[in-house]
Amino acid sequence: MVPLNYYLLLSGFLFACGVAGFLIKRNIITIFMSIELMLNGVNLSFVAFAAHWHALSGQIFVFFVMVVAAAEAAVGLAIIIAVYRTRETLNVDQVNLLKL
Amino acid sequence: MNVQTYIIVSLVKIVLTIFILLTAVAYSVWLERKVVGHMQNRWGPTRVGPFGLLQPLADGLKFIFKEDLTPPHVYKPLYIAAPMLAVVFALTSISVIPIGNAITVGKFSTPLQITDVNIGLLVVLGITSLGVYGVALAGWSSNSKYSLLGGLRASAQMVSYEISLGLSLIGVLILSGSLSLREIVLAQQGTYFGFIPRWFFFQGQCFAFFVYLTSAYAETNRIPFDLPEAETELVAGYHTEYSSMKFAMFFMAEYANMITVACLATILFFGGWLGPMFGPAWLQQTVLPVLYFIAKVFVFIFVYIWVRGTLPRFRYDQLMAFGWKYLLPLAIANLVITALIVALRS
């Protein structure tokens, strides 16, 4: 038996790491990965609550999160490629013009 | 069965499986050299042992004793980790593949596979989908243009063909109604008209089989889809900078993947260990199924080699167009039609 709190603490820690990475990192790809980390943290709490309440719909939500994350990764990476092509940098501080 | 016997039996099975797999890898290399040699009017290996049968052993020794070069410009941690990743994922994916019925000695009975999980097919797909990291990281960490191009090609190719590979299997899953490899085999028992076996290949999954085999060739980077290591344009692709045992690991991973693909094709489309049964009970129960399984896998390995001896390499844009414009629609069409037939039948 593992207390539900442990799972939630792990999930919260992953989410906090994701937020911190989003703020600290300057490389646009790493920022993107931090977002994925946040989504993963949320997924863990979904699955843990599903097990706790014996409701399978919690696991279904994980699939929706995954689909959204995959779609977001595809579009986001395409945007990154487009930005790199015009600005030749991946540093978010240097992508500072509204008009490319 | 108590915990201790379970652990001991599992360990024995793991060691045996790895031993058999590595031997099979070594001898499929021998077989490939021999068969391709004969196809090209050469003899292939003949010097070491009768028919060159000891050649794999000699090759292995040579790989071990060669100098292990590490070029100065590589990114070392990943350069060392990449071949290990490749070989680990290749060896792991065999763990859920069943090769026969359970063997029974007195009261004790154990299935002929390391572990029988009820999502076996997903486990194999998951582990093979991780296999791309070995190739991609090798290409990137070598820090050479040929390796990088090979790694880029490999990751794009493997991700694209994984989709058609996965979709081609769903028809089989609809018919069998299970993800456990053992149950998929057991769903193929019986015959039509007394002589055509009810294998999924003959149950209308022949197009799916074609899609599966083609995308599996692309997944394992074999001719005609061996663009990641195309020697005429990329020197040796992603393993250009590797030598000695690290190179041998990529080699082993490639052939182990070939064997996994052949096993999966056997299980999913050609009835696994099923076949005509005769003789006493012990023969029917243990020996014949394993022999049938090995024979079917051998046929697929031979087809691999045959294709290598026959077909030229694709161009890269042709490869991508083939995967996305022909294989993927074919796989989706097969899925829709199978689902429709099953829905109408019930």
Add this chain to the structure above:
Amino acid sequence: MLHLSLFLIFGAICITGAINLLVQRHPINSALSLVVVMGSLAVEYLLLGAEFVAAVQVIVYAGAVMVLFVFVIMLLNAGEEEQTSGSRVAILFGIPGMIIGSVLLAWVLVARSGTGEVALGALPGSPRSIARLLFRDFLLPFEVTSVLVLIAIMGAVVLAARPEAVEHTKKEG
């Protein structure tokens, strides 16, 4: 006991991976530590009995999404992260923010939530039961996400295609 020790081992791997993602300068190292996080999360899902979720986590996240990330890093030849004045400000606010945030979260969780426990494999999410739920109760959201994915595919193609290449295909076809 087994459950707790497995949870702790893979939780520790998970936490190490997440911290490593923040510490590493090179994006490819961050990407690989994220793969480690995802793999150990898949084990955590298995411990909770969500076998199908675990398999999909490995196939979709570790096997496809992260390969895409690695591919883009390789393609753009992304090097080490450069330090700018913006990053110093971000570290100044980011790390305390993270610590405060996680302490707050932990405090709320420990203080507010009950003492519920979950058993090993508490809720078996077999493919069959998942499918029954997904294609009956959640059919509409499922279809909506499929439309979303279609839009994402088209958006990615439009964004990533070079303008010259588009012109070229227009002339040809």
